[in-house]
Amino acid sequence: MRPTMDTQQATTSDPRLPALEFQNVAKSFGAVNVIRGVDLQVREGEFVVFVGPSGCGKSTLLRMISGLEDVTSGTVSIGERVVNDVPPARRGVAMVFQSYALYPHLTVAQNMGFGLKVRKMPAREIESRVADASATLKLDALLDRFPRELSGGQRQRVAIGRAIVGNPRIFLFDEPLSNLDAELRVHMRAEIAQLHERLGNTMIYVTHDQIEAMTLADRIVVLRDGQIEQVGSPQELYLRPDNLFVAQFIGSPR
Ligand code: ADP
Ligand code: MG
Numbered sequence: 001m002r003p004t005m006d007t008q009q010a011t012t013s014d015p016r017l018p019a020l021e022f023q024n025v026a027k028s029f030g031a032v033n034v035i036r037g038v039d040l041q042v043r044e045g046e047f048v049v050f051v052g053p054s055g056c057g058k059s060t061l062l063r064m065i066s067g068l069e070d071v072t073s074g075t076v077s078i079g080e081r082v083v084n085d086v087p088p089a090r091r092g093v094a095m096v097f098q099s100y101a102l103y104p105h106l107t108v109a110q111n112m113g114f115g116l117k118v119r120k121m122p123a124r125e126i127e128s129r130v131a132d133a134s135a136t137l138k139l140d141a142l143l144d145r146f147p148r149e150l151s152g153g154q155r156q157r158v159a160i161g162r163a164i165v166g167n168p169r170i171f172l173f174d175e176p177l178s179n180l181d182a183e184l185r186v187h188m189r190a191e192i193a194q195l196h197e198r199l200g201n202t203m204i205y206v207t208h209d210q211i212e213a214m215t216l217a218d219r220i221v222v223l224r225d226g227q228i229e230q231v232g233s234p235q236e237l238y239l240r241p242d243n244l245f246v247a248q249f250i251g252s253p254r
Helices: 058-066 108-118 123-136 152-165 182-199 210-216 234-239 244-250
Strands: 018-029 032-043 047-051 073-078 093-097 170-174 202-206 219-224 227-232
Touching (some): 058 170, 108 123, 108 152, 123 152, 182 202, 210 234, 219 234, 219 244, 227 244
Parallel strands (some): 047 202, 047 219
Antiparallel strands (some): 018 073
16 A cells, blocks of 8 residues: 555556546536446556547546546546545646647747646756657757747647646546647657657547547547446457447447
8 A cells, every 4th residue: 555655756657556547436517417337447557548429428537537527426546546636736647638728928838837837846847847848749949939830730749748747647638639630640649659658658548530549549448428338459349349339439340
């Protein structure tokens, strides 16, 4: 037992440890039950992709991991710590959105360092982390630009850079490539795969794109109406879908 473990620090990856666990998690908005009895364990370093039709609860699940939404019942654990009552800033997770959510009046470097500044990190340390992240993401030449001076792909890289600098234990991606054109999506998909290889962090990734899911995922979670239909590797789901819904979603031959 390590009850005092600080989830803000990325730990060394031990694939035997759960990075994230949902136990019988439910969420209602008023009388509407949007998440119903979800159980899931994600291992340290795993790349897990959530797929399912619009409105099935993918974003709500991510928001319950990040703490932007509380759970109605059940528990969410990060590492060995139940985080139901832990505020977002102390959960050790970072979220990348489809809409980038950059500050228009801040430069690339300032956007990337903003969260660290809020956490009162010394300026030197911020500078060094921003430099590391921008090297990883090939943003070095763009640090003094403003978001309006960037392409869609560059903006998304800044949003990813902003997530990286906090050294999160878990990355959450909510349809991060949906706003990009097809060619750029393929390129950014490869970059995200490389990033995972390089950093080794746990990643939870929501997408509508079946090819994205099949190429990025260690395991895919197929959701429907706030429940898990099936969890498995891309191969397992493709070759042995439990039902027609999964088969159709994954594109299995039937
Ligand atoms: P997905 O990301 O899979 O498209 P969401 O998690 O965004 O689905 O939404 C799941 C369901 O919860 C939808 O029916 C949505 O309308 C509902 N929902 C999400 N957020 C709220 C909210 N703040 N208030 C009321 N209903 C919501
Ligand atoms: Mg969504």
